[in-house]
Amino acid sequence: MKNSDEILKVDSIRKQFGKITAVNNLSFSINRGEIFALLGPNGAGKTTIVRMLMDIIKPDEGIIEFYLNENKNSRIPLASELGYLPEERGLYQEIPIIKTLTFMGVIRGMIKKQAEKSAEEWLEKLELYERKNEKLSTLSKGNQQKVQFISSVLHNPSFAVLDEPFAGFDPINQEAFLMIIKELRDKGTTILLSAHQMHLVERIADRVLLLNNGKKIAYGTVDEIKKDFSSGEKIIINVESIPDLSLLQNDDAVEKVESINDTEVKIFLKQNKSLSGLLNKAASNYTITSVETEHISLHDIFIERISKDKGESNA
Amino acid sequence: MHNGRNSQIKLTLEVVKWEFNRWFKLKDQIITLLISALISLLIFGGKALIEKFSDDKVELVIINSGVLPIKLSNESKIELIKKEFAETDEQKKLLAKKEIGGILILNDIDNIELTVNKEPAWLGELQKALTSARQQIKLKQSNISQEQLKNIFQQAQIKMNYTETKREESSTGEKVSAGIFIGLMLLGVFFGLSYQFVAITGEKQLRITEVIASAISPKTWINGKILGISLLSIVLLVTSVLSTVVFIIVSSIFRSGWSIPLSITNPLLIVALFILSISGFLLWNTFFSAIAATINDPNTSARSSLMMVPVIPVAIAFYALGDPDSLVMKILSFFPLTSSPVLSARLVLTDVSFIEILLSLILLIVTIWYLRKAAGIIFSLSILMYGKEPSWKEISKWIRESRK
Numbered sequence: 119m120k121n122s123d124e125i126l127k128v129d130s131i132r133k134q135f136g137k138i139t140a141v142n143n144l145s146f147s148i149n150r151g152e153i154f155a156l157l158g159p160n161g162a163g164k165t166t167i168v169r170m171l172m173d174i175i176k177p178d179e180g181i182i183e184f185y186l187n188e189n190k191n192s193r194i195p196l197a198s199e200l201g202y203l204p205e206e207r208g209l210y211q212e213i214p215i216i217k218t219l220t221f222m223g224v225i226r227g228m229i230k231k232q233a234e235k236s237a238e239e240w241l242e243k244l245e246l247y248e249r250k251n252e253k254l255s256t257l258s259k260g261n262q263q264k265v266q267f268i269s270s271v272l273h274n275p276s277f278a279v280l281d282e283p284f285a286g287f288d289p290i291n292q293e294a295f296l297m298i299i300k301e302l303r304d305k306g307t308t309i310l311l312s313a314h315q316m317h318l319v320e321r322i323a324d325r326v327l328l329l330n331n332g333k334k335i336a337y338g339t340v341d342e343i344k345k346d347f348s349s350g351e352k353i354i355i356n357v358e359s360i361p362d363l364s365l366l367q368n369d370d371a372v373e374k375v376e377s378i379n380d381t382e383v384k385i386f387l388k389q390n391k392s393l394s395g396l397l398n399k400a401a402s403n404y405t406i407t408s409v410e411t412e413h414i415s416l417h418d419i420f421i422e423r424i425s426k427d428k429g430e431s432n433a
Numbered sequence: 434m435h436n437g438r439n440s441q442i443k444l445t446l447e448v449v450k451w452e453f454n455r456w457f458k459l460k461d462q463i464i465t466l467l468i469s470a471l472i473s474l475l476i477f478g479g480k481a482l483i484e485k486f487s488d489d490k491v492e493l494v495i496i497n498s499g500v501l502p503i504k505l506s507n508e509s510k511i512e513l514i515k516k517e518f519a520e521t522d523e524q525k526k527l528l529a530k531k532e533i534g535g536i537l538i539l540n541d542i543d544n545i546e547l548t549v550n551k552e553p554a555w556l557g558e559l560q561k562a563l564t565s566a567r568q569q570i571k572l573k574q575s576n577i578s579q580e581q582l583k584n585i586f587q588q589a590q591i592k593m594n595y596t597e598t599k600r601e602e603s604s605t606g607e608k609v610s611a612g613i614f615i616g617l618m619l620l621g622v623f624f625g626l627s628y629q630f631v632a633i634t635g636e637k638q639l640r641i642t643e644v645i646a647s648a649i650s651p652k653t654w655i656n657g658k659i660l661g662i663s664l665l666s667i668v669l670l671v672t673s674v675l676s677t678v679v680f681i682i683v684s685s686i687f688r689s690g691w692s693i694p695l696s697i698t699n700p701l702l703i704v705a706l707f708i709l710s711i712s713g714f715l716l717w718n719t720f721f722s723a724i725a726a727t728i729n730d731p732n733t734s735a736r737s738s739l740m741m742v743p744v745i746p747v748a749i750a751f752y753a754l755g756d757p758d759s760l761v762m763k764i765l766s767f768f769p770l771t772s773s774p775v776l777s778a779r780l781v782l783t784d785v786s787f788i789e790i791l792l793s794l795i796l797l798i799v800t801i802w803y804l805r806k807a808a809g810i811i812f813s814l815s816i817l818m819y820g821k822e823p824s825w826k827e828i829s830k831w832i833r834e835s836r837k
Contacts, residue, residue, distance in 0.1 A: 172647040202647040208640030213455065224447050225648045227440070269644065 123149040124185055125277060125308045126171070131180030133166050133332075140166040141177070142332040148277075148310060148325075153303050155319045156312040157416075158329035159424055164312045165205055166332075168279050171310070172202050186276045198227030201278035201307070203270040207263065207286075211255040215246070215265055218254065219272060226273040233272065240268040243298075259286055267295070271302060278302065280311040284318055296322055316417035328420065330427045336419070344414055352412045353385050353393065354378070358405040365403060371396050374422075381407075386414070444649050448657020453665050456628055462672045469676035473683035481687045491534035491555060494524055500539035501566040511555050542567050608754050611781040613677075614706065615754075617670055618713060618774050619747045624666040625718045626740050632658065633725035633816075642816045651813030655722055659805065662721075663714040705790060706777050712797045713773030717743040719801060723808035726815040729822045736822065743770075750774035757782040767793050769800035807832050 126148040133141040141163045148154045156164050169175045171182060173194075184195040210218050216237055223233025241247040244264045246257075254262055263286045271278055283299065284292045296318055303309055303322075313319050319326070320340055328336035328343070336343050358381065366385060367375045371393075373386040387393065393411070400406060490512040495503070498515040505511055514533070516524075527533045528550060535549040537559075545563060547556075572582065636642050645654060721740060728734045749771055753762045757779045765771040766779055772793045779785050810831050815823055823831075 169643075174643065174646050197648045200647070202644065204640075204643040204647070206640040206643055208636075208642075208644065210455070210641060211639060221447075221451050222644070222648070225444060225645065 125150040126185070126310075127181075127183045128167075128171075129181045129183075131167075131170060131177040131182065133163075133170060133175070133177050140332050141170070144180075144329075144332065144334055146327050146334070146337060148308060150308055151303065151306060152324040153299065153309045153311065153322050155323035155326045156310060156329065157316070157319065157326055157420060158335075161331075162329040163332035164329060165281065167329075168202075168204075168281055168310070168312060171279060172200065184277070195277070196227065197225070198273055199276045201226075201270045201273065201275035201280075203267055203278070203280045203283055205281040205285075205312070207266050209254055209262070209266055209269060212253050214251045215241070215254055215257075216250040219265065219269055222269040223272050226275075228273050236272045236274070237268065240272050241265075244268065260288065260291060263287060264291075267298075271307070274305075275307060277308045277310070280309060280313075282313055283311055284313055284315045292318060316415065316420055320416040326416070328423055330424050333427075335423045335427055340416060343416070343419060352414055352418065353387065353396075354410045354412065355383050355385065355400060355404075355406055356408040357381055357383065357400075358407060362403070366396070366400065369396055369399060386418070441650070441653050444653050445657045445660070448649070448654060449661040449664065452632065452658055452661025453668075455632070456662075456665055457668060462669075465672055466676055466679060469679045470683060473680045477684045477687040491553070492532075493535050493537055493559075494533055495537045495539065497539040501542055501545075501563060501570070503562045503566050505558070505562055509555075509558060511559060542570055607782055611778045612751070612754055614781060615747060615750045615774055615778055617674065618710060618750070618777070619744065620673055621666045621670050621710070621714055622717050622743050622747055624669045625662055625714060626721055626743070628662045628665060629658070629718055629721035630725050630731065630737075630740055632662065633722060634728050634731040637726075637729070637816065638731075646813075646816065651816065652809045655726075655809050655812045656805070658722055659715060659718045659808075663711065663718045666714050666718070667711070702780055705780055708794065709773045709777045709780075709797075712794065712801065713777075716769065716773065716797065716801050716804065719804045719808045723804075723811045726808075726812040727823055727828065734822060746771040747774045750778045753778035753782065763789075767796060769797045772797050 124147045128147065129145050131141055131144050132139070144163075144167070156167065158164050166175070170177050184199075186195050186199045216234065219237035219241075220230060220233045223236060224230055228236065238247060238250065241250050244267075246261060246264060249257065249261075254265060257265065267280075267283065270280070280299070283295055287295060292315065299309060299311070300322055311319070311323070323340060325339050326336065326343055327334060336346065338346070363375050363377060363383065366372055366383070371387050373388045375386075376384040378384055385396070387396070397406075397409065491510050492512050492514050494514045494516055496516050498513070503513065505513070511534070524533070524536055525548075528536060528548065531550065534553060534555070535547055538546040538548075540546065547559075572579070636645070720743060724736060724739050728736050731737055746765075749765060753765075753775055756762065762775055762779060766776040766785070766789065776785065776790065776793050780790075811823075811828055814831050815828075
């Protein structure tokens with residue numbers, strides 16, 4: 119049964135390549151107008167899922183249903199309704215940029231003039247309009263990435279899959295693309311993104327699916343996942359000499375202790391546990407020079423959950 | 434993902450346009466024609482110019498000219514200077530200084546001496562004139578008239594009675610036309626081969642395939658590619674034909690004896706040849722696209738050489754020039770892989786029944802249809818395989834499974 123907000127429903131999909139199970143009995147859904155992040159280490163099955171969603175490969179088992187157009191019975195999307203930025207980037211190098219983009223718009227269902235106009239608007243927005251008649255090979259890697267991004271969204275899709283959209287960009291352009299993706303969402307495009315830049319994903323993703331070895335590890339909004347995470351807060355203390363970590367590790371309030379360097383220690387607190395008791399204990403044993411408290415990040419959760427899953431798999 | 438039937442046709446046409454425009458450069462074609470004209474001018478104009486400036490007569494001193502009455506044509510560059518006495522040291526000095534071209538001494542009709550510095554270009558012409566003069570003398574001595582001699586060496590005459598209407602032996606013009614036609618087909622195969630190869634392996638190497646495969650079906654894509662590159666091959670062939678025409682026109686301006694063989698004038702024949710050429714290009718381009726899709730790295734793959742396979746049936750068609758009605762050529766006219774070039778050659782050279790043409794075309798079109806389907810399956814599965822080439826076993830498994 120589909121929730122009224124759902125734009126995509128994936129039910130029990132499985133994909134096997136020889137002896138390797140790339141995706142194992144996975145179910146999830148994406149809601150209309152949200153930014154949904156697909157996270158996982160290399161080889162987790164993200165690209166396989168994306169390719170199945172884009173109908174490039176078929177699942178061995180399970181169902182993928184799109185509800186892009188409320189008035190349409192078909193669960194198979196039109197090419198014009200989908201946008202796709204693949205992880206494996208590639209466009210025609212020796213053809214003028216505007217021609218390639220127009221062709222990409224046309225094969226996504228736009229009429230030629232409309233595609234050309236949209237391509238020009240996007241090129242203007244990304245400061246590449248002046249170079250529209252140049253060959254792609256003359257652009258820098260970052261600018262080629264921009265053109266590739268334009269090719270995936272110029273037809274104004276209802277649903278866009280962006281695989282590693284921040285890869286190859288400097289921090290300034292990463293910030294710019296964060297805003298562009300938000301703008302796309304605000305204009306009504308539902309976005310599925312797969313990225314390794316957790317700090318950026320955390321800032322824009324409405325919901326997250328964390329994968330490892332083709333299986334679901336965590337799923338929900340960022341807040342829900344953080345809430346489910348065993349640790350509450352994270353503190354970083356600086357001390358004058360190398361601390362005895364076992365002393366901190368055995369404290370009731372502590373979930374995990376990590377040594378960052380010789381004088382810096384990262385402590386993850388258990389949920390609802392007070393910081394004051396731990397600090398008193400630390401102060402009586404070490405000379406503390408500074409204390410910082412941080413919220414648990416998606417990155418921390420990612421590392422924790424993947425490590426835990428690996429541990430369970432090995433056991 | 435789907436696009437609907439009408440959209441599939443529209444998208445196929447968009448891919449055809451894209452593939453054609455991607456490779457076709459009007460400027461390049463115009464430059465090709467201009468270069469062709471320039472080369473023709475250089476070759477034939479240059480030849481005419483050289484001939485104009487090298488029309489100095491060669492003086493040949495002839496001793497005892499009465500022995501053989503030599504007759505040279507008006508255009509001959511040999512100028513005979515008759516002397517009735519033996520060569521002298523003075524004449525030899527003139528020869529050494531290249532003031533005369535040679536000294537010809539006619540001792541008698543079977544004893545002729547020629548003294549030159551080195552073998553002259555006009556030796557053949559002189560030999561011909563001497564032989565002719567000698568034959569005349571010998572005829573006179575034998576008391577045989579020219580007519581009697583002609584009669585002696587005349588061929589045996591056979592009066593032919595045919596039970597079936599027999600076509601006349603192919604003329605040289607027809608053979609030249611058929612040869613040129615097969616040559617053009619061969620050129621078309623090379624055009625298709627090179628462009629299909631570069632287009633598909635290039636897209637694979639540039640990782641464009643995934644973007645396109647997410648927007649259009651592999652079937653639409655391969656159909657567009659086959660049609661687009663077949664169209665490109667034909668247009669490039671037209672440019673080649675035009676270049677040849679320019680070459681012939683320029684040569685005829687300078688009267689080099691070339692002419693356009695105009696034995697193919699029947700409109701029905703032209704239509705049949707056109708259909709056969711298009712079908713051939715479609716068949717070969719389908720083959721090329723399927724093979725190219727399985728190639729991972731065009732520089733190292735052993736499969737690259739397979740792209741040359743369609744050259745074989747076209748080359749075989751040249752044998753039709755010798756005996757277009759042989760059993761082998763008749764069989765090859767029906768065999769889809771060879772029918773396009775072989776039947777085309779036979780159509781120009783001999784009479785082929787309508788039923789034969791129809792059957793051959795049906796077989797060819799059915800083969801294109803099935804090969805295109807198989808190519809579509811291979812293409813759709815191979816195009817996204819990076820770093821590894823599918824084995825023949827895998828390819829045959831894909832085709833078998835697609836039938837289920």
